[in-house]
Amino acid sequence: MAKYILFGSYCENALEKRTPYRQAHLEGLAKQKEEGILVTLGPTKDNTKVFGIYEADSQETVENLVKSDPYWQNGIWTEYEVKEWIQAF
Known part of the structure; x- marks a missing residue:
């Protein structure tokens, strides 16, 4: 299987705003x-x-996981990028 990296951003006050979604996210x-x-x-x-x-x-599999995450669906994550990654070491 290929490896992929995810980079994304959180909303402002994410620690506070994530509370209702944290358990489902984890x-x-x-x-x-x-x-x-x-x-x-x-x-x-x-x-x-x-x-x-x-x-x-x-990559589509990873993007679908991100899109189905409660943090994405509820605006805790505000943007993301997925890239295939080559692990050198």
């Missing part, structure tokens, strides 16, 4: 991790950007 990520699709995902320390690494059949 449960979805845990399922992706369990299925072997999600390698890692998390925010930058200043909570303005999100970064993730996925192993998937296609």
